[in-house]
Amino acid sequence: MSSYKPKVLVVDDEARFRETLIKLLNTKLIEATGAESGMEAIEKITENKYDVILLDVRMPGMTGIEALAKIKKIDPLLEVIILTGHASVDTAIEIMKHGGCEYLLKPCPVDELTARIDAAYERKVTRTKVKAKTP
Amino acid sequence: MPSFKVLVVDDEFDFLETIVKRLQKRKIDATGVGSGLEALKLLEETSFDILILDVKMPKMDGIETLKEIKRRWPAVEVIMLTGHASVESGMQGMQLGAFDYVMKPAKLDDLIEKMVQAYERKLLREKQIR
Amino acid sequence: MKENFSGRSRFVNYLVPLCLFAASWPVGRTGGALYALGALILAGLSFFLFRHLVHQINQAEQRSCELDEQLIQSQKLAAIGELSSGIAHEINNPLAIIGQEVEWLRHLFETSTLQEEKDRGEFSDSLKQISSQVDRCRDITHKLLNFARKMDPVMQAVELNRLIDDMAALVEKEAKLNNINIIREFQKDLPLVTSDPPFLRQVILNLLNNATYAIEANGTITISTKDNKDGRVEIAVADTGRGIPKEHLKKIFDPFFTTKPPGKGTGLGLSICHGIIQRVGGTISVISQLDRGTTFTIRLPIAP
Ligand SMILES: Nc1ncnc2c1ncn2[C@@H]1O[C@H](COP(=O)(O)OP(=O)(O)OP(=O)(O)O)[C@@H](O)[C@H]1O
Numbered sequence: 001m002s003s004y005k006p007k008v009l010v011v012d013d014e015a016r017f018r019e020t021l022i023k024l025l026n027t028k029l030i031e032a033t034g035a036e037s038g039m040e041a042i043e044k045i046t047e048n049k050y051d052v053i054l055l056d057v058r059m060p061g062m063t064g065i066e067a068l069a070k071i072k073k074i075d076p077l078l079e080v081i082i083l084t085g086h087a088s089v090d091t092a093i094e095i096m097k098h099g100g101c102e103y104l105l106k107p108c109p110v111d112e113l114t115a116r117i118d119a120a121y122e123r124k125v126t127r128t129k130v131k132a133k134t135p
Numbered sequence: 136m137p138s139f140k141v142l143v144v145d146d147e148f149d150f151l152e153t154i155v156k157r158l159q160k161r162k163i164d165a166t167g168v169g170s171g172l173e174a175l176k177l178l179e180e181t182s183f184d185i186l187i188l189d190v191k192m193p194k195m196d197g198i199e200t201l202k203e204i205k206r207r208w209p210a211v212e213v214i215m216l217t218g219h220a221s222v223e224s225g226m227q228g229m230q231l232g233a234f235d236y237v238m239k240p241a242k243l244d245d246l247i248e249k250m251v252q253a254y255e256r257k258l259l260r261e262k263q264i265r
Numbered sequence: 266m267k268e269n270f271s272g273r274s275r276f277v278n279y280l281v282p283l284c285l286f287a288a289s290w291p292v293g294r295t296g297g298a299l300y301a302l303g304a305l306i307l308a309g310l311s312f313f314l315f316r317h318l319v320h321q322i323n324q325a326e327q328r329s330c331e332l333d334e335q336l337i338q339s340q341k342l343a344a345i346g347e348l349s350s351g352i353a354h355e356i357n358n359p360l361a362i363i364g365q366e367v368e369w370l371r372h373l374f375e376t377s378t379l380q381e382e383k384d385r386g387e388f389s390d391s392l393k394q395i396s397s398q399v400d401r402c403r404d405i406t407h408k409l410l411n412f413a414r415k416m417d418p419v420m421q422a423v424e425l426n427r428l429i430d431d432m433a434a435l436v437e438k439e440a441k442l443n444n445i446n447i448i449r450e451f452q453k454d455l456p457l458v459t460s461d462p463p464f465l466r467q468v469i470l471n472l473l474n475n476a477t478y479a480i481e482a483n484g485t486i487t488i489s490t491k492d493n494k495d496g497r498v499e500i501a502v503a504d505t506g507r508g509i510p511k512e513h514l515k516k517i518f519d520p521f522f523t524t525k526p527p528g529k530g531t532g533l534g535l536s537i538c539h540g541i542i543q544r545v546g547g548t549i550s551v552i553s554q555l556d557r558g559t560t561f562t563i564r565l566p567i568a569p
């Protein structure tokens with residue numbers, strides 16, 4: 001059980017941010033992959049299983065909030081952490097309405113991010129168990 | 136009295152037990168927990184309208200708990216409660232989005248009035264965003 | 266403003282027929298002496314009317330000057346606020362990349378054995394420095410984007426005196442330690458105000474905190490409230506502190522303006538206050554005398 005690595009998808013249009021974050025997360029025993037747009041993220045989610053998604057709010061094409069709504073439809077158990085440079089309570093509340101997720105402001109130290117991912121993963125495990133019990 | 140759900144967070148067990156009992160006597164749906172972490176855990180399962188949050192707690196203090204709550208449940212209104220008046224933490228609390236910063240000992244009636252106002256704010260904001 | 270002009274025209278409406286009446290009535294009846302008296306009355310009345318008008322116009326002009334200044338000041342601040350929060354957003358993204366690159370470098374460095382012993386020390390010192398400066402920038406941008414600043418106000422009924430009293434009580438303990446007295450001069454029957462209570466608490470706390478900082482030790486802070494009877498209430502926070510030099514007065518509401526030593530203050534306190542007061546439809550102004558003290562005055566609409 002302890003050898004299991006949480007699977008994380010990093011959705012951000014900025015390539016360098018994505019790539020270095022993935023390398024850093026891999027050193028923390030988290031299995032991370034990237035997607036450069038909401039569309040790509042949705043494709044990847046449909047094809048593969050992930051535990052946690054890190055999602056930017058402002059991206060060209062589909063915004064993070066639109067992507068979030070679709071993601072939650074495809075996999076309601078997926079934990080979403082919004083990671084963005086743009087802060088606003090109103091956006092945060094709007095985001096929360098799409099179902100439980102966290103809101104983190106960039107720049108965020110990788111240790112803190114790792115802690116959030118671990119917590120999100122734990123939440124996912126409990127929620128999956130609860131769901132399995134209730135028919 | 137409007138019906139709202141209150142979570143009281145305080146590491147002093149006697150205080151916690153008394154205030155929860157007194158609130159319940161006034162027909163207020165109140166629950167108590169002894170730490171910030173327990174509060175976060177409980178919020179994941181149950182929703183509350185208002186939090187009464189002690190500022191000075193071991194491990195995770197009130198300001199840290201407030202930060203975390205506003206990050207994950209920004210719609211919850213938080214009233215900070217403190218035994219030691221500190222301007223610094225008061226400014227921090229208000230800046231982080233607390234509804235009020237109240238000093239102990241607070242009269243129950245005053246506290247209830249503040250809760251009613253905080254709840255009114257929560258409803259108003261929900262209407263505003265919709 | 267509107268009130269004033271209609272007030273004046275009502276005054277003119279009364280006076281003009283009265284003068285005409287005074288002037289014309291005696292002519293037909295008794296002529297001579299009475300006519301002269303009538304003319305005198307007319308002259309006197311016109312003189313008063315004229316003086317009254319000039320006075321009113323002067324006052325209106327002065328007020329509109331003040332209004333213009335307020336308007337320019339608040340437009341300037343709104344522009345600066347908009348710009349700086351825009352910049353903060355944009356900076357957070359590159360900052361995030363810098364921060365991550367540093368963490369990656371540190372990871373590579375910790376797992377490598379190639380460096381000379383003395384280089385290792387400098388290398389890790391540099392890395393530490395970069396990441397601590399990133400943290401510093403992060404503090405600034407995050408404070409600038411302070412959640413509350415970006416949040417729409419929620420307007421509800423506020424008992425101002427009580428709200429202010431609560432905040433004063435919070436500051437009072439620490440103030441007493443430095444022999445600073447807080448005097449409350451609250452108007453008793455102040456009307457309920459519709460505003461955003463937590464925002465107002467933040468403003469009052471900021472002003473009180475600035476006042477205690479300006480006094481340092483031994484002095485008084487006087488907080489007063491009054492109904493202006495023009496649909497607004499007034500809150501004044503007056504201190505007996507060091508005062509603000511004239512050349513600073515125009516800058517104190519600007520974000521990042523501070524006279525505190527580096528690292529001590531961000532200079533965002535008053536600009537946050539200004540932003541809040543503006544968003545709840547009020548105004549904030551300052552009067553100061555060097556070495557005597559400073560008074561901040563907030564005017565708030567009773568209804569939004
Ligand atoms: N009551 C006062 N008396 C004298 N000077 C004042 C007073 N209030 C503000 N100032 C001046 O205005 C400046 C800006 O104030 P502001 O509250 O915006 O920032 P700050 O207090 O310097 O920093 P921070 O609020 O982040 O701690 C202060 O540095 C000080 O020079």
Ligand SMILES: [Mg+2]
Pocket residue numbers: 471474475530534535
């Ligand atoms: Mg200040």
